Structure formats: C-alpha cells, structure tokens
Amino acid sequence: MDASADLRSMITGLRVSAAVSAAAELGISDELAAGPREPGQLAAAVGADEDTLRRLMRVLMALGVYSEDVTGRYANTALGEGLRSDVPGSLRPLARTFQDPATWAAWGHLVHSVRTGENTFEALHGIDVWAYRAEHPEANAVFNANMTALTSRMGDAVAAAYDFAALSTVVDVGGGHGILLESVLARHEHLTGTVFDLLQATPTAPSAAAPASVVSRWSAVSGSFFESVPAADAHLLKKVLHDWSDERCIAILTTCRKSLNPGGVVLVVESLLDRPGHELEAAVSDLNMLVMPGGRERTVDEFAVLFAGAGLRMGRVVETPTEVVIIEGLAEPP
Ligand SMILES: C[S@@+](CC[C@H](N)C(=O)[O-])C[C@H]1O[C@@H](n2cnc3c(N)ncnc32)[C@H](O)[C@@H]1O
Numbered sequence: 427m428d429a430s431a432d433l434r435s436m437i438t439g440l441r442v443s444a445a446v447s448a449a450a451e452l453g454i455s456d457e458l459a460a461g462p463r464e465p466g467q468l469a470a471a472v473g474a475d476e477d478t479l480r481r482l483m484r485v486l487m488a489l490g491v492y493s494e495d496v497t498g499r500y501a502n503t504a505l506g507e508g509l510r511s512d513v514p515g516s517l518r519p520l521a522r523t524f525q526d527p528a529t530w531a532a533w534g535h536l537v538h539s540v541r542t543g544e545n546t547f548e549a550l551h552g553i554d555v556w557a558y559r560a561e562h563p564e565a566n567a568v569f570n571a572n573m574t575a576l577t578s579r580m581g582d583a584v585a586a587a588y589d590f591a592a593l594s595t596v597v598d599v600g601g602g603h604g605i606l607l608e609s610v611l612a613r614h615e616h617l618t619g620t621v622f623d624l625l626q627a628t629p630t631a632p633s634a635a636a637p638a639s640v641v642s643r644w645s646a647v648s649g650s651f652f653e654s655v656p657a658a659d660a661h662l663l664k665k666v667l668h669d670w671s672d673e674r675c676i677a678i679l680t681t682c683r684k685s686l687n688p689g690g691v692v693l694v695v696e697s698l699l700d701r702p703g704h705e706l707e708a709a710v711s712d713l714n715m716l717v718m719p720g721g722r723e724r725t726v727d728e729f730a731v732l733f734a735g736a737g738l739r740m741g742r743v744v745e746t747p748t749e750v751v752i753i754e755g756l757a758e759p760p
Contacts (some may be wrong), residue, residue, distance in 0.1 A: 440533075443524055444508070445485045449492075450521030454483075455502050455509035458492070462499035496668035515579040519572035526565045528558060532717050545720030555719050560626045570627050573602045576663065580748035581609030584664070584695055587746040590614040593659040593691070599651055599682060602664035603629045604644070606695070607662070611640045618643040620656050642647050653679045657685045664695035664750070668711070672732060679736030683757050692738060692755035700725040704749055729753050 442723045447584055449455070457463060465483070468475035482501055486492045502510070508517045519733045533549040539546040548554050549635040559566035584606060590596070596619045598607035604621030611619050621629065621644075628648040632641050647656055652674075655661065661682040667675045682692045697708045712723035724732075729738045741754030 442485075442489065445482060445489075446491065447524040448482060450509050450518045451525045453511070454486075454492070454500075455506045456511050457511050458500060458502045458506065459512070462495055462501040464497075468500055470597045491542070491568060501712065503693055516575050519575050520569045523565075523572055526562070526568065528562075528565070529718070535715070536628055536717055539716050549722060556626075560624070566626050573665075574633075575582045577602070578749060580746070581606045582613065583746050584747045584750065584752065585609040585613040585615050586692065587744055588752050590617055592689075593618070595658040595687070596660040596662060597658040598658050598662045598664070599655050599678075600663060600669075602627050603633070604646065605633065605721055606664050607644070608632055608636050608640055610662070611643050611688065612637065615639060618645075620645045620647055620652070620658070622647050622649060622655055624648065624650065627693070636753040651681050653681070655681055655685050657687055659687050659690045661690070661692045662695060663692060667694055667721070667729075667732065668696055668715050668723050669721040672722065672728075672735070675732045676735040679732060679738060679755060683736055683738055685753075686757045688757075690757055691741070692733075692757075694729060694753040694755060695750050696729070697723055697749050697752065698726060698751055699728075701751065707749060726753070729748050731756045 452474060454468065454472055457468060457471045457498070465473065466476050467481055468474075469479045470672045472479070483492055487494055487504075490503055491509070493501050493503050495501065509521060511518050513662060528551055532550055535546050535550045538544065538549055542549070546555070547558070551558060553561075559569055590610065594617065595640040596607070596610060596617055597608075598604055598619065598621045601607055601621040601623055607619045607621050611617055625648040628646050630646070636644070651666075663678070663682070669677065670678065670725070679692060686692065697704060697711055699705070699708045699712065701708065708723050715721040715723060726743055733740045736755070738757060740754035741756045744754070746752065747748060
C-alpha cells in the first residue's frame, strides 16, 4: 500500500465521517429499509435536494454503505443496514452525535488541548458536556440513545462474565437508560436493581423490550454520584470513570464505597489502554475523552491507584469477549 495514500485517507477521514453522519441524520437507511427507492423518491422522503443527495449517495456508494440497481434505485447494503434506527445496536445514534455543531467544533479544537492539557469541549464552549446536554435536549437524546445502542451490543456478555450469585442488589451508577442493568437482571433472576443517573438521562421505565420478570425487579433514581448513590451489594460503573479526571474518579468511587453494603463490590466496566488487541480502539477513545468529557482511558495499574485513593482494594480483572473488562473494587480488607 502506498504510504502517502494511507496518510491522505487519515487526513481526509473527517469528510467520510461527515458524509456518514449526514446520511444518518437524514434517516436514509430507515427510508431504504422498506425497499429500493428512486433518487427523487428518496430525496422527497428524507427532505433533501435531489441533485445534492445524489452527490452524497455517490460517496456513500463508493464506500459500500449503499448500492444502486440497474434502474438507478438506491438500496441499503449490510453497512447501510447498520444505520437503521430499528436494528439491534444501531450505529445511527453514534453517527448522529457528529451532527451536533458543538461536538464537531470540539474535535476541530483538539490541538488546543494537546498544547494546554485542558478539556477541549469546555475550553471552547465554556461549559462541560453534561451541562451542555442538559441545556440541549436533542444532543442529550442522541447521546443517551448512542450509549444505549453501544451498551446493548455488550450488555449480555458483561452480565454473563461476572458471578453475581452472592449478591442481592445492584445499582447501575451513571447507568444512562439502564440497558446494562436490564441485561444483568435478565441473566441473574435473584437480583433487584436500580439505575442511577442525572435527571437528564434517568429513564422513567425499563425499555419496551424488557421482560416482565425484569420490570418487577427494576427501579430508577436520579441524582449526582458526587453527592450520594443508593446503597447496594454491587455498584456497576460502566464507562463512567473514563469521563473524569483521577481526582473526580476518586470522589465517585468514594461515594460508592460509602454506600456499599457490607461485603459489597464496585464493578468498574471499562476499556483498558494496555489490553492486547484493543490498543487502537482504547487510544482513540482516550482522545475522545480528552475532547468531550475531559476524562481519560487507563491501564489496570492506573485503576488500582484510583481504588486505593478511594479506600477500595482492587480485586480480579474479569475478561469479557467485548471491548471492556470488569474490575472489582472491594470495600473489605483481604
Ligand atoms: C459515558 S455515559 C455511560 C452510560 C452507561 N453507563 C453506559 O455505559 O451505557 C456516562 C454516564 O454518566 C452520567 N453522569 C454524568 N455525570 C453524572 C453525575 N454527576 N451523577 C450521575 N451520573 C452522571 C451521564 O449522564 C451518562 O449517562
């Protein structure tokens, strides 16, 4: 492969992101789910200028996201199907996150953070991502939908990887819409669980797909993990600590430790920077944490330091067949 061609596609990758994101925003894959559409039909259905839509589709067909039949009608390919709203683990919300101008602008400001070490989003917009989302319901809805979709891809595997037999109650701290909690409750029928999050993210009910056996053991509470969290035998923290600085992580872990029942455990579910086979994914996510919430990805040893700072003892690192591992933080001395 020509090295300069590789470099060129790295440099211009944002154009590809923008094209896929625009298709997601327009809902092209949803429209094509019912079958192939002529360009004029598709433009009318998604509210687009036909000539310009053809230009966008030309790129997306070259990328293999859509195809065109001999009569010139557009159709979803396997990639395009992944941008449908109604497929399990849909990537449409992820693509739509880049439609938020504040997110797009923050990435354009990355060099500021590299120079200063400051969180990009806050340095540029004067507000952190959580307060911004509280003020921008559309961006908030897309973010929460994205977390739900991404977590739905791994929730069952995480639930299966950990032995909850000795535990009775679990709180999904910063659990968003609580999709991980639903997987855990579905897999471990003796557990009752609570999803805990900021008001802007807390669901009012389990997802429509949750079985009755989960609904009856499910509850939700709003609040801030810098103040208090509901008591439980296990506190799940999935992709929460990576949003925060070390100091703030220790504050969150300390809040959890204080409300753990005797013999309880904090279960940190995160990617690791030093996990073989996941290096690039974790490194790119680390930059995302720098740019957006102002956190970072970490190594196992760095998590051990956070646990120690919060008065927790690090237990096992439990592998899952997904991008995350489960790290135990134990309140009791060995
Ligand atoms: C990256 S998301 C992870 C969501 C979920 N655990 C998952 O993996 O799908 C981080 C979550 O932390 C929540 N959060 C942020 N600040 C919080 C606070 N002070 N108290 C409680 N939750 C908070 C956000 O609303 C968001 O749902």
